[in-house]
Amino acid sequence: MQQTYEKFAAFLLEGNHKEAYELLQNEKEDSLTIYMEIVTKAMQHIGELWQTNQITVADEHLATSVCDYVLSHYTFKHMSKEEETAKHKIMFLCLEEEQHTIGTKMAAALCQEKNWKVKLLGANLPLEYVISSANKWKPDVIGLSAAIAYRLPVLKQYIETLEELEGKPKVIISGRLASTFDLSNYQSDQTFVLKDLRSFNSWLENYQKGVSVNGAS
């Protein structure tokens, strides 16, 4: 039988944003499960369809854009509406020359549900821009997404720079590289490598607990 994520992938490839959105909307699961079991798996499935020569890169790009739109719509409905009282700030970005934004979008949505203040810088960001934007906005956490293997040296440079920013923000490394490569030597007491959205979610929860405990003491 066709899995839900395959159905979702098929809608994305058809450019059918309406059906794709309704599929997510009609799911009973919480959004973390939806992001992991439907959206992430659908995008992986689309990658496999290219690997098996069933679709083109252009198809993949179209599907990604539709997915992006559907996610925006879905997450808008689910975000916490009390942004004024948000305590923590998190900023997301993809490495320069990288276009894989769906993951950061889902991570950002999880934060918004937990009433974080979120800034999504988007795809393909030069480091200088990231620095100036972080200096202005002063995030507590910076989420970095990396997907392409040959970008690893750049990733290192990003981490080193971001760790040194004023306010010493925590740095999170995630994305396809973090789930396929062992990046443990990039970790420090300031930088964390998180394999997937579930571990990101737990990290957020611990961070919130940790901060409130520290704040009370």
Next chain:
Amino acid sequence: MVQVKHLPLPYFEINKNYDIQSISSITSKTFAVGDNFLNIVDDDSKKKVEEYIQPKVKDIEMELVLNTIEAPTSLFNVYVTWEGETGHIICQPLQDQLEKLSKQLDDLRARLTSSDFDLIEKKEELEQTLIRVNKLSGPFLPLSERLVFVPLFGDLDKHMLRLIKPHIVDALNQSDYSYILFDFSAVDVITQEGLTELDQFFQTIQLLGQKTIISGIKPAQATTIKFSNWFRQSIKVANLETAINRYLVPSKQKNKYSS
């Protein structure tokens, strides 16, 4: 096969182990060609090559990401045919087209990001408010045991009438009022569909046994509604004051006051 040298696209002749046997001259301008075709294939495309570029897959066309001299990853449409254990590969560059598409999609994405979901939500809220306003535009006000007053507000269209009708009919159903007075003083436009809806509405009321009274019709409205059944079958009174004087006070008391 000397001619292959002059092919206008990158060309490789390989054996089944992907060892390169010969190339076109444009090939070495595009790729840093080594001994083996796999050397120029991006890691993420290697599996695809091993699966689909082999003698038993006679002809195939597919996309591959290859490392070129100019870029670490570049998209190509690759055509492969086999002659026994000799493979012929032609690579057609797609990266430029892809970048154009990417750019368009990025622009689109930027627009979508700014397409304000707040606006969508406000629109939904507005629709709800409109329904509520419509519902409240025909309040049911009992003035005495025998007279109910329904002042109508705004434009009378089918949406508005369909919203106020149920609660008025329900209220009438459970009561013994003799007259229901509709005041049109605050009504602006009555649409054609609104007229049809009014016809059905008044018919229902009359079936329930109540007499309908109409007040406050403006001359301009009168010309469009004068042939309507609901209008002809109702008692017409020029204004609200007259209507209330005439129907609110029971006839006996009226006699008493006037004497």
